[in-house]
Amino acid sequence: MNIAIVSGKGGSGKTTIAVNLFSYLKDVRLIDADTEAPNDHLYLPGEDATDTVNKEIPIIDQTLCTKCHACADFCAFNAIVPTKTKMLVFDDLCHDCRGCHLVCQEGAISYKNHPIGTIMTRNIDGKPFLSGTLSIGEQSGNKIISTMKETKSTTKHTIIDGPPGVSCKTVETLDGVDYVILVMEDGLFGLHDADMVVELLNELKIPFGVVLNKAYDHVHVGQNYIQENLLNLLVRIPYDETYQNLSSKGKLLTGEISYQRILDTIIKGVGII
Amino acid sequence: MIHELAILSGKGGTGKTTLALSLIPFIEDLVIADCDVDAPDIHLVLANQTINTIPFYGIQKPFINDNLCTKCGLCAMHCNYGAISDDIIIDLKKCEGCTVCNIVCPVHAISMVDTVIGDLYEKETPYGPMIDARLIPGEEASGKLVAEVRRISREAAKKANKNHILIDGSPGVGCNVMSTITGVNQAILVTEPSESGFHDLKRIIQLAKMVSVDVLVVVNKYNNSIQYTQIIEEYCNNEGIEVALKIPYDKAIFHSINNLESPSLSTHPFFQSDEWKQFLTKIQVVNI
Structure with missing residues (x-):
């Protein structure tokens, strides 16, 4: 079973659910797909093996180039800009579509690898953990996410910790998953941003359940939203200083009896066997 | 000259929007730009009226004319995003709009169509014009939508003769954030x-x-x-960066947001403190 954890609003508690669920389950692997702010590794120390992820960017042979700028006209991402003397390539804007060489009549365009980030692999108590990191200055970690997901796995389950928001990186995270755990922070912002995720999940037709996190006793906005929209509430986690303190130090919560019950409830609700 | 201040964070949920809402009442001569296009939240708290809604065409997406298509598979073979299946069905959510399928199709069955990726809103608030946007969930090119929010907010500033733009950004460091931070005069990192x-x-x-x-x-x-506050202060010190403000955790700040109030306008004592006043002197857009 492939399970993605997403939230809409940042800081809702995706990482905490992901690392603890991973530690608590057997026969599972974890993928940290929040490549712009990957934090799972802070909770799961171990020996690293690191691979580089590349995109292919064009190199233009200036001796063959006739400066017709067909490539610049073609590039939908403005990564090739014609100047009087040569075609300039902006590496960070290139989306790796490999189209520019198709329009070049002179055969002046070839490609070279350009690193966009890394995939770190750790073995945590015999369970595989992959963490993707987008290099600073790069635009998109989508290829890092898809590369991690394509990695072969012998485990029964995969948990994918996703990015906040509902942009293309979330779509990449959700591609091919069987179930989504939507972590919704209680409060006005948390539920508004989760609502955008609900719209996306309904469109993609992926089954999901909601974890209402940092739930406040007297503020019922989150609970009301879930009831009004007939969403499947997996579990309600109250705001808890002990959890907050341990998590902020990069510690797991699996030693807390009360948190084990929360994890059991999630596992049952999701139907992880 | 227009002065742009961006609020960013790296990690989500650290309090960007709460800080933006707290600063807004203290900035004169202001245009607000909410660049967190896939989780825009300022409009939830700040009273506002939408003056104008502008659809944003950020991308061209392919459409296949089934009468012409011979299912030769060339488009699927060349698509580097896996957006075209073997039976030539396009998954528009995966498409990045590169137009490669369009140029490789030998029978010209594919046309590229301008596609709306979100809406921009020109709004009026008690503190001045606000521009925000809502990405259609799952759409591509959110960085372009951010750039458009900034462009229109600069236009609005010129038109209304305002000199300051406060930008609320999204978490992360990718395209949305690069679009938000590039060329601003100052950034506050929360x-x-x-x-x-x-x-x-x-x-x-x-x-x-x-x-x-x-x-x-x-x-x-x-x-x-x-302990972590000290670690952060030491790190910033070594990097030559000023930690300009430390805000205490207080449930009252959270509650003021849920009550649709800017935290700094509530009776919360922190926003009357010397620390807060001193911080305002360091923000280049505040008129003292």
């Missing part, structure tokens, strides 16, 4: 005292340095961990 908050702060500092933007750091909920 962090929280935790392992994750510190880790992600270092990444956004690195990005700010790369694009040569001056930064101030704000540690939110600092009393949740004095």
